[in-house]
Amino acid sequence: MALTPDFDTYPDDVTVTNARLAPRWVAVSWSDGTLARFHHAWLRDNCPCAGCVHQVTKEQVFEFVGAPVDNPPSAAEAGDDGTLEVVWSVDGHHSSYDAGWLFAYRYDDGLGARPTEVPDDAPVVWDGSTEGVPATFDGPAVLADDEALLEWLLALRAYGLTRLRDVPTELDAVGRVAARIGIVRETNFGVLWDVRSEVAPVTNANTSFALPPHVDLAMREYQPGLQFLHCIENSTRGGQGTYLDGLRVADVLRAEQPDAFRVLTTVPWQFANRSPVSDYRWAVTPIVLDAAGNVTEVRVGNWLRAPLAVAFDDVEPAYAALRALFELTYRQDLAVRTSLEPGDVLAFDNRRILHGRDAFEPTSGRRFLRGCYGERDELASRIRILQRARREAQLPR
Amino acid sequence: MALTPDFDTYPDDVTVTNARLAPRWVAVSWSDGTLARFHHAWLRDNCPCAGCVHQVTKEQVFEFVGAPVDNPPSAAEAGDDGTLEVVWSVDGHHSSYDAGWLFAYRYDDGLGARPTEVPDDAPVVWDGSTEGVPATFDGPAVLADDEALLEWLLALRAYGLTRLRDVPTELDAVGRVAARIGIVRETNFGVLWDVRSEVAPVTNANTSFALPPHVDLAMREYQPGLQFLHCIENSTRGGQGTYLDGLRVADVLRAEQPDAFRVLTTVPWQFANRSPVSDYRWAVTPIVLDAAGNVTEVRVGNWLRAPLAVAFDDVEPAYAALRALFELTYRQDLAVRTSLEPGDVLAFDNRRILHGRDAFEPTSGRRFLRGCYGERDELASRIRILQRARREAQLPR
Numbered sequence: 001m002a003l004t005p006d007f008d009t010y011p012d013d014v015t016v017t018n019a020r021l022a023p024r025w026v027a028v029s030w031s032d033g034t035l036a037r038f039h040h041a042w043l044r045d046n047c048p049c050a051g052c053v054h055q056v057t058k059e060q061v062f063e064f065v066g067a068p069v070d071n072p073p074s075a076a077e078a079g080d081d082g083t084l085e086v087v088w089s090v091d092g093h094h095s096s097y098d099a100g101w102l103f104a105y106r107y108d109d110g111l112g113a114r115p116t117e118v119p120d121d122a123p124v125v126w127d128g129s130t131e132g133v134p135a136t137f138d139g140p141a142v143l144a145d146d147e148a149l150l151e152w153l154l155a156l157r158a159y160g161l162t163r164l165r166d167v168p169t170e171l172d173a174v175g176r177v178a179a180r181i182g183i184v185r186e187t188n189f190g191v192l193w194d195v196r197s198e199v200a201p202v203t204n205a206n207t208s209f210a211l212p213p214h215v216d217l218a219m220r221e222y223q224p225g226l227q228f229l230h231c232i233e234n235s236t237r238g239g240q241g242t243y244l245d246g247l248r249v250a251d252v253l254r255a256e257q258p259d260a261f262r263v264l265t266t267v268p269w270q271f272a273n274r275s276p277v278s279d280y281r282w283a284v285t286p287i288v289l290d291a292a293g294n295v296t297e298v299r300v301g302n303w304l305r306a307p308l309a310v311a312f313d314d315v316e317p318a319y320a321a322l323r324a325l326f327e328l329t330y331r332q333d334l335a336v337r338t339s340l341e342p343g344d345v346l347a348f349d350n351r352r353i354l355h356g357r358d359a360f361e362p363t364s365g366r367r368f369l370r371g372c373y374g375e376r377d378e379l380a381s382r383i384r385i386l387q388r389a390r391r392e393a394q395l396p397r
Numbered sequence: 398m399a400l401t402p403d404f405d406t407y408p409d410d411v412t413v414t415n416a417r418l419a420p421r422w423v424a425v426s427w428s429d430g431t432l433a434r435f436h437h438a439w440l441r442d443n444c445p446c447a448g449c450v451h452q453v454t455k456e457q458v459f460e461f462v463g464a465p466v467d468n469p470p471s472a473a474e475a476g477d478d479g480t481l482e483v484v485w486s487v488d489g490h491h492s493s494y495d496a497g498w499l500f501a502y503r504y505d506d507g508l509g510a511r512p513t514e515v516p517d518d519a520p521v522v523w524d525g526s527t528e529g530v531p532a533t534f535d536g537p538a539v540l541a542d543d544e545a546l547l548e549w550l551l552a553l554r555a556y557g558l559t560r561l562r563d564v565p566t567e568l569d570a571v572g573r574v575a576a577r578i579g580i581v582r583e584t585n586f587g588v589l590w591d592v593r594s595e596v597a598p599v600t601n602a603n604t605s606f607a608l609p610p611h612v613d614l615a616m617r618e619y620q621p622g623l624q625f626l627h628c629i630e631n632s633t634r635g636g637q638g639t640y641l642d643g644l645r646v647a648d649v650l651r652a653e654q655p656d657a658f659r660v661l662t663t664v665p666w667q668f669a670n671r672s673p674v675s676d677y678r679w680a681v682t683p684i685v686l687d688a689a690g691n692v693t694e695v696r697v698g699n700w701l702r703a704p705l706a707v708a709f710d711d712v713e714p715a716y717a718a719l720r721a722l723f724e725l726t727y728r729q730d731l732a733v734r735t736s737l738e739p740g741d742v743l744a745f746d747n748r749r750i751l752h753g754r755d756a757f758e759p760t761s762g763r764r765f766l767r768g769c770y771g772e773r774d775e776l777a778s779r780i781r782i783l784q785r786a787r788r789e790a791q792l793p794r
Contacts, residue, residue: 006669006671006703007671007672007673007676008671008676024713037709039712039713039716041712041713041716042704042705042712042716045702045705045716046704054598054601054604056597056598057598057599057600057601057603057604058671058672059600059601059670059700059701060699060700060702061601061606061700063609063699063723064716064720064723065609065699065720065723065724065727069720105704105706107704107705107706107707107708107709107712108709109709182585182675183583183584183585186580186583187580188579188580188778200453201451201453201454202454203454203456204451204454204456204458207451207454209458212460212462220774221622221772221773221774222619222622222772222774225618225619266688268688272403273456274403274404274405274455275404275455276404277782278579278778278782279404279405279778279781279782279785280774280777280778281774281777281781282774285688291663291665291682302457302460302462303456303457303458304456305442305457306403307439307443307502307504308439308442308504309502309504310504311504312434312504312505312506315436315438315439315504316421316436316438319436319438319439319442319461323461323462323466326460326461326462327462330462375618375619376618377617377618377619377677377678377679380677380678381585381675381676381677381678384676384678385674385675385676388676
């Protein structure tokens, strides 16, 4: 098995059977019939040898910017143990590529015998008619067992909203749950924060008012990617929760009111949260698209807005579009409603899922939630590490 | 003075002198001759009264989505104490706007007697020919005094790169410096982390190798916005630092090689950093633009790249464009070079400033840096709070 430039284990069920050198690329055939071309620049940049990649950090040392611009291979062939072997013409450098690694990172679609896989991190978009939302998992199992942890995290990534049951109603428990994923994101509200009705609240969350569906901390440049809410006590009347999948809300808006969707993806709103000791502001569109036009972020937070500051003629369209979005967040067919029981931890993607609550009667009982934040790329990293461990455990000894 | 919807103090040198009600807006005149129109929807949404804004949290309670769509004012006029007074026709609600607040948030440009201000957070773009980079401040003063702190932070926001001198060479000092701004961002490298040559490094930073100009943690969805590097010991030969303003580098690229600039703002690279216990990856263009086409982020990190994964025909243009960018990062006329002395803290915008270092001779002496990360919006918040305090101190008693 050849060196690879990372810590992963790659399938050994394919070998390189043939390599053909062309003026701009190397065409590689694998034992399963897959064929893919790799450009010279890509191959040189990804040489995994000990001179090009530090073998302890697995970080690259080679800098292609210092290497010859025009350095085509002088030879490319299948190696004896199923690798791809390349020799570079200008400097005589020799590169050897693991067949499974090369297969996993091939980018020349449409030539292969295997269909391109559906990405395993594709979201499952849901609404009020979807069965089994929120997907529910056993808290103590998730805290103790990595296999249970992985199942929960895959659901959290797919649905953006999950529930754990029977998490100990201890003050540090929600932090321990979040730490199963990674680093807890500290904010101006602290590392762990409380949600209960207070006489001198620092935020409307700590009143007994209804909260319209929203994401937390929409006024941060880096809006936290994950939120955890742990119910420690809940004996008050009211306060039922409403949850919506922002991806579904955005889809509906795009289909039913394309003009509003366009305005919400192009005209920025000012978000803000001020206190005696902090003053966070950020200007961003309420719906954020990636370069491919996919919704990556939904920023909805009625009471986290500062005065709109856009061109005069954009003001009325911006209000009309935001009203259309807010109205969708009240549509019952899009929402899942549920109450929190002591021991529940609700974990959700805070840049995708909107959450709200009914008003509650503060004198009718006690209501005490503790929460914290995390990041989506910590979740992705933890899933990869757990999957890496699972693959390694399946290797023949 | 009327209520305002936040904790700020507004200038009292203007009063509202006239208000004229139009079918879609209210036209407001101030005592200095400024005239600005405000749409009905904007005014209703920004009513600061105790029924619309919680007076302790200063967060909005009013939801315009639940209010009548068509609710024009029945009256709008200048109040006796210089406010704007509006009565709403459908519900009879009464709104009173502070003249200074309304002036500060006017969005109807081109009608005013005062020119629109240059934003005070506009970056000062620099290169190797700019005098006084990095701007240098006294560390003990910044740690002890809020006025010195504000001067430093304004320079950090403007230039993206600053230096403090004479910070105590204590292990926790860099964390204390960062905490003058706000929350320290914990990452997989910890809260505070060390940079020195190690036998079993977790990253190339902890070798004695040269590091090409880069930003840290380019593989994070939320690349840290601020970086602090504290020199505790430095008696080795070599290791001099190179710093570039990514905004200047991007400007030069846009002017000299527009095709490369276009590719670098549209074709994403895969960034990655893997370890035995973490696996962070993120796909993003090396140069990120905001909706207005301004550069907001530069992601350069040669050894933090995973295999490029884009359409086959984009691979060669992507490599050519990245090579053009990397070549600019080695251009001496764009760079500032400086060595760190014990007690120096270099503080910079990690999403704007590229930093690199020469190789050093690990056996020629001792070299020990400690660093940590913060966020740009913590910086912005701290500046606003310090400026708020300064304004309040200037109020007549």
